[in-house]
Amino acid sequence: MAETFFLHGADYNPEQWMKLKDTVWPEDMRRAKEAGVNVLSVGIFSWAFLEPEDGVYDFSWLDEVMDMLHRNGLKAILATPSGSRPPWMAQKYPSVLRMDNERKPYVYGARHNACYSSPDFRRKVTEMNTRLAQRYGNHPALHMWHVSNEYNYDCHCPRCQKAFQEWLKQRYGTIDNLNDSWWNTFWSHRFSGFEQVESPTTPSFLGEWESPNHNLAWRRFCSDHLADFFLLECEPLRKYSPHIPVTANLMHTFPGIDYFELGRRMDTVSWDNYPRWKNDERDRDISAWTDFRHDLMRGTGGQKPFLMMESCPGAVNWDDVNTLPPPGTVLYQSLQAVAHGSDSVQYFQFRAGRGGSEQFHGSILPPDGSTDTRAFREVCDVAAALESIREVCGSVTRNPVALVYDWHVRWALDYAWTAHRFHQKYEETVQSHHAALQRAGYGVDIIDQTSDLSPYKAVIAPMVFLLREGFAERLTAFAREGGLVYLTYMSGYVDEEDLRFVTTPPLEALTGVRTDELDAWDKGRENCFLWQGREWPIHEVAQLCTLKGAEALAVYENQFYKGLPVLTRNPVGKGLCFTLQARVETGCLTAVLGGLLQEHGVEPLVKELPAGVTAAARYGADGTEYLFLQNANREAAVCALPDSWVRLDRTGTAGGEIRLDAFSIAVLKRG
Template identity: 45%
Template sequence: MANRHAPISAKLPVFMHGADYNPDQWQHDPQVLEEDIRLMKLANCNVMAVGIFAWAALEPEEGSFRFEWLDNVLDRFAANGIYAWLATPSGARPAWMAAKYPEVLRVGANRVRNLFGARHNHCYTSPAYREKTAIMNRKLAERYAHHPAVVGWHISNEYGGDCHCPLCQDAFRTWLQKKYGTLEALNRAWWTAFWSHTYTDWSQIESPAPHGEHAVHAHNLDWKRFVSDQTVDFYRHEADCVRDLNPELPITTNFMYMFEGLDYRKFAPYLDVVSWDSYPTWHKKDNDMDTAVWTAFNHDLYRSLLGKPFMLMESTPSATNWQPISKLKRPGMHLLSSLQAVAHGSDTVQYFQWRKSRGSSEKLHGAVVDHAGHEHTRVFGDVTEVGDALIRLQEVAGTGTAAKVALLYDWDNRWAVKDSQGPRNKGIHYEETVLEHYKALWEHNVAIDVIGSEDDFSRYSLIVAPMLYLCRAETGERLERFVADGGTLVVTYWSGIVDENDLCHLGGFPGPLRKTLGIWAEEIDGLHDTDQNGLVPAAGNLLGLQGEYDAYELAELVHTETAEVLGVYRDDFYAGRPALTVNSLGKGKAYYIATRLKPPFHRDYYGRLLAELGIERALESALPAGVSAQARSDGSSDYVFVMNFSGSSQRIELDHPEYTDMLTGEQLNGVTVELPVHGVRVLKRASSARR
């Protein structure tokens, strides 16, 4: 079972509850700060993220610094028991900087330099920008690193985007020279002999461009890797400027949901705690199950980056103003969605934003304090309810998540899958496929880690690898050892196609997974949206699957070598050929799903597989569709979050009578609990109750 982790901050060793706060926008009205402090305490908020976009307020002119207003804010916080994540303001630079140092502004892929405006419109390579951030960050650290209100550093905000300026072109070439050593090695890795694109001088290489080179897949892949590495390097530059002034202060930067542009695993070694910003679009359907799955996947992804509790740095108390439809959270949803984050490992619930801005692009974005300016609103009541709940749940903070199931998800695989041409350029639906497999496991209430191919496989019983198109030889070897040592592996169609340079594996697909899976994949059929095939389980198959399951979009034609056939195709010229196989290797088994299958296949399949492996669930009871159970544990007690995303009230049969409802204090002597619409229960039991 999982053990208790150290608190995110020793200064505030409890659940953190708060918001992004922008007092720099209210310097003209000192009464706002005093009223905000009153309201923060009323809502049981104990932490704010301050200074995120405050560069112009901190340095209105080059070299002229104004810290008095921030002194006042932090001092007033300290006097009232409120803490702060102090941000570096690099997410948006002031106008004077862009005017004096135009090199700080990004150049687009079209090679046109941006005008001043927006945010994250800056070049991470620019020496001028690095110098200015170093000066600012150092001054902040010298002044506030030991301030009693400061619990940690919030580095920048939602890093993203790329720059194609001459400085970045030179940096990209240097990155490539370091990686490949010689042009000969680069040309071979990029397969530039195709279309006569062979490079004869490093200076000929540029970043991908819509009016230039953009069809060499390894080139595109390396550019995305370079952008990630350059962004991480800039983050480290910022963090290094503040870390040594007080090494005890944790450092984070906030990520975005399943963000495609940056490989967040590259950041993980340089973070003390992972934080991310969650803005799901609830209430799109009669039930919120699909949105809950999407959000849970992200929570599990960010928890897995460091394998310990993370921070929900931003969420909305009600609606956003930037989604296609700005729908209000229905009664109960704010508590449910906040505790969903806690259930999956968050030790904070924080919001954007505390007080609504009067103007500009986010003036109508949801906030704890509305333009009305008081506590007598529905949203403020919802936030206060979350604050009350977190106080009741304090013993859960720091507890861990013991996952025996892992889902393999690599950013460069995602990039490569989506850049490849064929077999379905209309949409190969990589993310949707990943979520289909995740959803089936989520429905069975097992803890899931979302891992990368370089992570430790040995602590898992089951690893699921959907569409592992980019599979390095080393990854294949490690997965082979995992299975041989007794693990169970599930791999799908369109796996083992290319190596790390996006070069096709020779000798038969799935390349380095061929021995492990015991199959050879000859062709893959891209199906029209109107096409349909099916899987027919073999009589007496290992998992006891029965009936038929519809297949669509992709169907791979495979030959068994050492694998056993568990199911075959129903239709077309490949009817009767293997569609589902299992291979025994050493002490373990490796399954291959050769086609994309519709529900209820994944639920049935993983239900049988989890049962065969004896993997524990948060609740062993059968739960209604849309009701999820997730558990955290310190090894002595388990804390089971039972969450209702079904859109209707539900009655839940518990698997053990000895539970305590932590939100009400009720001792549950029976085995049935009621869950209202958007209801959530947090149930405590002794860990031995699971045995």
């Protein structure tokens, strides 16, 4: 959703201060204005105060909060409270409790653990959301709905088993088809009815844990079931306040949900960003980690601007080692979000609580409300910086390079009995390609296998182990029309159902390469290849292949596959397909991908970036170009740019040689 100004705010839990509300609430409003905060997310964990007993509702305090926010010129992102429920609900309706994969029922406690098949929970959520939507849908403070909190789902209760079986019936039609799709003749596992199919017990050995097809189906069911529950939550919100956008806060690469599917059901995607900065040279990698996640989250929202719903204005408290980020880090991570497409900077949380597991989590205000603190000053700095680049808000990205990250591939690899059985490093591999593209000066869109390829000049798809229906054909058509395709080892091994191919694998015509064998190594083993006059080491995974039309650009140098192709090139119609058959370091990927892309006319945002500096771009509706230069080094860097760029964040500073302070982001405009 296009904003005319950046949202700047935090999660706010005024109900935790109910007994001190006469002093704390007015102080919060004053502090919010002092900090340049313009939005607060409320109601996220408020169920016990909204419905203290079954069917007994009390909205008086939230009325007061919403009116208070409006009176003070603040917007409200109002949450539905399903992320955590009051104890009375579990006591009265035990069906709301989940059952784990060893069929052990949960007892009441913690959060994010309701059964989404429970008719009681579904009814209570619908009743609550209906009341919230009817009461606040037209409230002048209401800016957006925040559905639940950090959704997850994995319940093995009898109702969820039934729902799984119904989902299987829908997907497979007949039990015979399911048996064939899961290769169930293996070990005599052919089912004679859907009612025999249990959820897998992975990672325990209690029941089915080994079948990759069965496990994949469960992950797909859980993801779909949760997406349906999200729609159930949205129904009253969209009915009574169709003009108010709906979001849910995501958790980047969380494995339990296909966020592309969930994102398509939202008006705006938002996510919770918690990089664990170390205040040393590791921050370059942590910055790249964060860039990847921002780009992924933007991708799940169809490349539209997203919201950074949470970040920390200090140290988090839930890591093993909770390192304090040094001065300036809050500004860096805030502008970094904007650089990659966020229209907001929001924190967890506004005022820290006195107790609970988050009592020592970083916050804008400590429990006593002091403002002469570093965190408060840094939040004020962010407010000023956002104001200085306000015109960037609502602008979009327009990157020529797409990188494929697909939850179905991830799930298939999680259960794949090959290579590195328990850690195939799919996420790390895609992330390494992302970092390489950034080092080579490119901005990157992240897409899944169902996304439209037509906006791109190049599609980079590492480890697409599982091919979803139609992807190979669309990728081939993309190359034929002049696109550049790049694939790696462990690509196109199985079809949508996780079955190997009995005919020529669909990627063979595209790559011009037949995959023969896969080799996985431990730490003691290495190989290498020569490329652009350098020797590049290979580690962990190497694939042996036979050329079927492609040419070898580089070959393995050692061991029994010396001379076999490792980097290949295949002309396809007006385009090209490259493959890299082995795992290499990010530096090698930078050389390979940067070289191939530039050679084929795909230009980076900036050529010759200093080490540790990356670039990102956004484009206004009027065509204005905004460029962000991120210096993730803990020392200053200098970047040469054409003179046509001017700095937006510092008046009067022209382009040419841009000096980037240590760990800082420069915002420039083409003018």
